[in-house]
Amino acid sequence: MAASVGGSVGSSVGHVQRAPAPGSWRMCVRRPAAPVRPYVSGYAGYRTEASPRSVHQGVASPHLTFVLCLDGKVEMVANPDRSKPPGAFVAMVAGLHQEPAEIAHGDPQTGLQLRLTWRGTRALFGVPAGELAGDVVDLEALLGRRTEPLLARLAAAPGWAERFALLDTEFAALTARGSGDEGVLPEVGYAWDRLEETGGNLRISELAGEVGWSRRHLGEKFRVETGLSPKTAARVIRFERACDRLRGPRHPSLAAVAADAGYVDQAHLSRDFRDLAGTTATAWLAERQAH
Numbered sequence: 001m002a003a004s005v006g007g008s009v010g011s012s013v014g015h016v017q018r019a020p021a022p023g024s025w026r027m028c029v030r031r032p033a034a035p036v037r038p039y040v041s042g043y044a045g046y047r048t049e050a051s052p053r054s055v056h057q058g059v060a061s062p063h064l065t066f067v068l069c070l071d072g073k074v075e076m077v078a079n080p081d082r083s084k085p086p087g088a089f090v091a092m093v094a095g096l097h098q099e100p101a102e103i104a105h106g107d108p109q110t111g112l113q114l115r116l117t118w119r120g121t122r123a124l125f126g127v128p129a130g131e132l133a134g135d136v137v138d139l140e141a142l143l144g145r146r147t148e149p150l151l152a153r154l155a156a157a158p159g160w161a162e163r164f165a166l167l168d169t170e171f172a173a174l175t176a177r178g179s180g181d182e183g184v185l186p187e188v189g190y191a192w193d194r195l196e197e198t199g200g201n202l203r204i205s206e207l208a209g210e211v212g213w214s215r216r217h218l219g220e221k222f223r224v225e226t227g228l229s230p231k232t233a234a235r236v237i238r239f240e241r242a243c244d245r246l247r248g249p250r251h252p253s254l255a256a257v258a259a260d261a262g263y264v265d266q267a268h269l270s271r272d273f274r275d276l277a278g279t280t281a282t283a284w285l286a287e288r289q290a291h
Contacts, residue, residue, distance in 0.1 A: 028160040033168040039120030040066070040171060043112060045160040048072075050108045058094070058101030059284070060276035062196075062237045064116040064129060065094040068139070070155045072109030077102040081134030091139035091147055093121070095132030096227040098236065100278030112154065112163060118192070118226045122183060123175045133227025146170075187211045188225045191218060192233065200238030201262035204230045238262055239272050246285055254281050 026047040032040050041063065055077055058065070067074050073088040080097030093116065094101065118129035125142040140147045150170060157163045181189070191211055195202060207230060208215040222230050242261040245252060252260075258269040273281045 030160075030164050032164070033172070036168055036171045036175070038117065039123045039175060040114050040116055040167075042115040043164050043167060044114070045112050045163060046110070048105070048109045051106055053104065053106035056103045056105050056287075057278040057284075058103055059243070059278075060096075060098050060100065060236045061115075061240050062096070062233060063240075064096060064118065064121065064132065066114040066116040066139075067092050067094075067111055068114075068151060068154060069109060069111040070151070072107055072111070074109075074111075074136075075104040075107075076136050077104050079134065079136050084135045087136070087138075089136065089138055091151060092136050093125075093132060093139060093142060094136045095134055096129060096233075096236075097134045098228065098232050098276060099134070100276065101136070102278075112167070114167075119181060119184065119189075122181065123178055124171060126178055128183070128225050130224045130227040133223075184225060185221055187213060187218070188222050191222060191230060192226065195230065195234050195237055199241050199262055200234035200236075202234065204234070235272065236276065239276050242269055242272075243284075246281065 028045045030043050031037065032043055069090045073090055074092055075088045076086045078086055078101060080099040080101045096118065121127055121129040121132065127142065153166055154163050157166055191207055194207055194210065205215055208218045211218055219229050226233060228236070238261055242257050245257045245260060246254070254269060255266040258266045261269070263269045270281060273279060273284060277284055
């Protein structure tokens with residue numbers, strides 16, 4: 001559900017000093033401390049101002065979305081898996097998915113949005129990412145009694161730098177007391193890493209051959225651990241990289257991004273926007289540039 005609440009964690013946007021327009025974002029981003037990065041690859045602190053009520057599409061991503069609200073709530077209108085009930089959350093983790101989510105916007109909100117890796121769900125919470133697939137889960141169900149004190153300390157911190165440092169400390173402590181990657185099949189970890197290395201442009205039959213498993217066996221084990229099939233993981237990895245290029249400082253064309261990211265053509269990338277983001281590339285980009 002990338003970029004669903006406070007904009008993209010991968011964005012290079014910093015603090016905005018001018019008074020924000022209605023409905024705008026203020027954002028600060030930072031990479032986590034090195035020991036935390038295998039589990040959480042990006043932090044973003046955000047503030048949204050009040051605006052007319054609307055519904056925002058939560059885009060499919062190879063990262064789980066982890067949100068901690070300091071005021072306000074995340075209101076899910078529809079989960080990626082429509083069989084899962086909607087709800088409102090002060091702190092939540094959204095599992096990997098290939099259908100867009102729907103999130104209500106309009107009320108002001110301050111919080112932190114994190115890019116959580118599938119390895120991070122085991123390291124921080126002791127469960128495989130596959131158990132969260134297509135769903136949005138209250139953080140208390142994963143973190144228990146540590147949730148409320150963490151939110152209180154984050155709210156009391158004087159600024160984003162202090163909040164990011166607090167998260168570094170908290171996550172380092174969680175990984176130290178947890179099982180880390182224990183329980184992750186090395187073949188699954190290798191397969192995901194190879195998909196990332198190739199930008200999602202690796203045939204799954206070739207990947208299965210490298211792992212030494214049948215394609216079916218790889219698919220079963222991969223889905224249990226991550227919540228996605230290898231083919232879908234490749235698709236969302238390629239799509240996220242295309243999105244990152246589209247909002248880069250050079251403002252490349254959709255056709256150029258499609259070719260660079262390994263799509264057959266521009267129409268292929270446009271279909272992924274429809275399927276994975278629930279919108280067009282033009283509308284998606286305009287929304288983010290406005291923020």
